[in-house]
Amino acid sequence: MRMLEGEKVTKYFGGLAAVSEVDFYVEKGEIFGLIGPNGAGKTTLFNLISGAFTPKSGVIKFKDKKISGLKPYKICRMGMARTFQEVKIFTNMPAIQNVALGALFGTPKSLSPAKATKEAGELLDFVGFSVPQDVPAGGLTLVNQKRVEVARALATKADMVLLDELMAGLTPTETAEAMELVTRIRDRGVTVFMIEHVMKAIMGVCDRIMVLHHGEKIADGTPQEIAASKKVIEVYLGE
Amino acid sequence: MDISVFGSRKLWVAGLALLILVALATLPFYGSLYMTILMTAILMYIIITVSWVIFSGPSGYLSLASAAFFGIGIYASAILLPTTGAVLPVLVVVLIAGALSFVVAVLVGFLTLRLRGIYFAIFTFGLVELIKQFLLFWEFEVTHTRGRYVLLVDSRTIFYIMLGIFVALILTAYFIRNSKFGLALRSIGENEEAAAHSGVNVTMVKVITFGISAVFMGAAGATIAMRWTYIDPYIAFNSLFSFLPVLMAIFGGLGQFYGPVIGAAIFAYLEETLLTKFPYYYMLIFGCVLVGTMLFMPFGFTGLIQKGWRRLIGGQHADA
Secondary structure (H helix, E strand, C coil): CEEEEEEEEEEEECCEEEEEEEEEEEECCCEEEEECCCCCCHHHHHHHHHCCCCCCEEEEEECCEECCCCCHHHHHHCCEEECCCCCCCCCCCEHHHHHHHHHHHCCCCCCCHHHHHHHHHHHHHHCCCCCCCCCEHHHCCHHHHHHHHHHHHHHCCCCEEEEECCCCCCCHHHHHHHHHHHHHHHHCCCEEEEECCCHHHHHHHCCEEEEEECCEEEEEECHHHHHHCHHHHHHHHCC | CCHHHHHHHHHHHHHHHHHHHHHHHCHHHHCCHHHHHHHHHHHHHHHHHHHHHHHHHHHCCCCCCHHHHHHHHHHHHHHHCECCCCCCCHHHHHHHHHHHHHHHHHHHHHHHCCCCHHHHHHHHHHHHHHHHHHHHHHHHHHHCCCCEEECCCCHHHHHHHHHHHHHHHHHHHHHHHCCHHHHHHHHHHHCHHHHHHCCCCHHHHHHHHHHHHHHHHHHHHHHHHHHHCEECHHHHCCCHHHHHHHHHHHHHCCCCCCHHHHHHHHHHHHHHHHHHHCCCCHHHHHHHHHHHHHHHCCCHHHHHHHHHHHHHHCHHHCCC
């Protein structure tokens, strides 16, 4: 079953096509990777899917319902959550409240604050958050801030998460933990769509990968196919 | 912190609030008429400040539209309570004024709350000027009048209406601060994009809160108009009422619930006394007080009190 489907998705910034007629789909239960050089339009595509931007043309469907043009909070409540390339957390709130907020507002059915806090605590444990949960999130290390963001996304009871460069800026050990976290998220029944620059990571955990270049899709397939693709090698290494 | 200490502290605060309320409610019976009138003015400033804080405090959107909503209330009062006799009961007029301000705030909110930072501040300030200039044009070209007289209402009645608005506002502010809605508002102030993508209907939360804050400003304007008896666009839409709530809130300290209340109370009292004693220098003295606050009390008056309190009860927590 297809969880997410995009058809000729296009977005312009001025005269520049940031994303140009991109077709893609994500199967339920898979880990789908998105790679491409800087400025390829990866984060723009995430912004289009999550509702931050509206595509100029093309259709995005989530669980067979059209979501392009919907507000971000509606898309979130339908079961799609995301993280950001530049971590976006509520810095003056305790870590646990950051996560509880997702449980309080992101779910279709409203939870009681006590229940939301309890779930938030469990999710922080799940993502490997390693410091006291009641400290303000702004003072946390990068890896813990990223964990808070992932936990907040999961707290919305998402069926699918968009992870935007989860591993950027992490140490090798933390990257390995993050890779393991991504597979554990999938094992919970959550479909994962991730942007990543760390090649080892993306080749290691993804079921399928799509490559963007200058806003256009140049390849998609299994990690082996992508690694063997001439076009992809040209883009990354030059002719 | 020990839970039992926390619980008893809450009880103390509630008791103190009740005591203040009783003292205020019985003021006209033991205080002079001047005290009642002074207290009405102080309550008015507190109302404008706290209603400004309801929205701009947690959301981080600096609104300079306070004077617009206040002025709408004043004009509603002037139109519905002419000197020829009240069209409607005084209390109904106050409620209508609040409702009118709410409607204008919600409409303006939908149009402008997508603006961020300085753009929103400038637009809201422009709104005050826009309404003022429109009314001036209307009175000059259409009705050929200048200003309006408002039915004089008994000072005690005005005081009690103001007190009623104040109590309703404090309860509303407390509820918003401690509710899920208030959490959503704070998340918007901290990171609006993250809030939106975590399921918060940011537009709705912002617009509704903006509207709620305008209700109390409008109601206060309608009430004070009954004491001013003559109003015109310059008096009703005086831009000072856009800036004063910001200054009073900063003076009191935004960190605590009671900060803006105390700030507005001291500020209003200072203004009233300075205005009568130093009519020419009061703005100058005011300015010095503000600069002093910014420089030496970055967390406002209440921040200073808390710091002193912590020093008093235990030196080791002084900088906690």
